[in-house]
Structure formats: structure tokens, C-alpha cells
Amino acid sequence: MPRIHVCPLAHVARVAADSGARSLISLLTPPALAPRPQKIAAQDHLQLGFADLTAPRDGMTPASADQLKALLDFVTRRDRPAPLLIHCFAGVSRSPAAAFIALCALTDRGEHDIAADLRRLSPSATPNRHMVALADTLLTREGRMVAAIDSIGRGADCFEGESFCMEWARDSE
Numbered sequence: 001m002p003r004i005h006v007c008p009l010a011h012v013a014r015v016a017a018d019s020g021a022r023s024l025i026s027l028l029t030p031p032a033l034a035p036r037p038q039k040i041a042a043q044d045h046l047q048l049g050f051a052d053l054t055a056p057r058d059g060m061t062p063a064s065a066d067q068l069k070a071l072l073d074f075v076t077r078r079d080r081p082a083p084l085l086i087h088c089f090a091g092v093s094r095s096p097a098a099a100f101i102a103l104c105a106l107t108d109r110g111e112h113d114i115a116a117d118l119r120r121l122s123p124s125a126t127p128n129r130h131m132v133a134l135a136d137t138l139l140t141r142e143g144r145m146v147a148a149i150d151s152i153g154r155g156a157d158c159f160e161g162e163s164f165c166m167e168w169a170r171d172s173e
Contacts, residue, residue: 002167006161011091105135121165
């Protein structure tokens with residue numbers, strides 16, 4: 001079964017090696033750029049630069065609808081190699097949000113079910129609500145994705161999230 005691995009930046013090399021990840025999504029605040037593990041081809045690495053915010057703040061910009069569309073296009077491309085690794089700086093907000101969004105786009109599972117799995121696998125995850133709201137609109141989920149994330153609440157306080165893995169199957173498989 002294909003897998004989505006989530007981790008903080010500091011664990012990318014280890015998780016990529018241990019998981020055999022073949023695709024990578026990096027979500028960092030500009031100007032930071034993530035190194036790409038050698039076994040991941042350049043065309044299979046999506047780097048999106050935005051701050052972990054829910055609204056613009058002095059000199060910092062949250063995710064845009066265009067960036068969330070790029071994320072959705074990347075994860076739904078049928079020839080994208082699996083497994084997928086998603087990371088942000090701490091592995092707490094942006095990358096768990098992206099994993100949740102990816103699973104909502106790739107499966108027919110309910111949003112609340114996916115959010116509950118996310119909480120079970122990552123007690124510290126606090127998915128970025130702004131990212132989820134943008135994806136909710138793009139996927140025409142009528143607020144269900146936001147409600148699901150709201151239902152799991154804020155995760156446990158931490159400096160850095162633990163790496164975790166979510167499994168999924170494409171609807172057509």
C-alpha cells in the first residue's frame with residue numbers, strides 16, 4: 001500500500017533512506033531551500049515557499065491558493081512515484097496539513113476519518129488551518145476539511161514533531 005511519510009527538516013535524510021521515498025514535498029519559509037536526497041529525482045521534488053501563518057504578517061506570506069493547487073497537482077499526478085515524503089521545518093503544522101490534504105485528494109475516505117488517523121499517528125500535529133481551508137475550497141469540500149481539522153484540536157506542545165507515516169490507496173486501486 002502506498003505511504004505518505006511526514007517529518008521535520010532535520011530528519012529528511014534519515015526518513016528518505018528508511019522509507020525508500022521517491023517523491024518529496026518541501027514546505028519551508030523563504031529563503032530556505034531543502035536539500036533533495038540523491039535517490040529522489042529533481043522532477044519528483046516539489047518545493048513551496050511560504051511561512052507557517054494563517055494571515056500575512058510583516059514581511060512574511062502564508063500559503064497561496066496557487067501553491068495549494070501546485071501541491072494538489074503534484075500529489076494527484078498518477079505517474080508520481082511512491083512513497084511520498086512531506087516535510088516542513090518542525091513537522092508540526094505545514095507538513096501534517098499537506099499529508100491531510102493529500103489523503104483527502106487521493107482517497108474516498110471521509111475527512112474526519114483521515115483527521116482522526118492523523119491525530120492518532122501524530123499527537124503533536126497542529127495542521128495549518130489556512131492551508132486546509134485553501135484546499136477545502138479547491139477540492140469543493142464545503143468546509144468539511146476545515147471542520148475535520150478543527151475537531152482534532154491543537155496538538156501537544158513540542159519543539160519538533162515526530163516522524164510518522166500514513167497509508168493510503170488510490171480510489172481506482
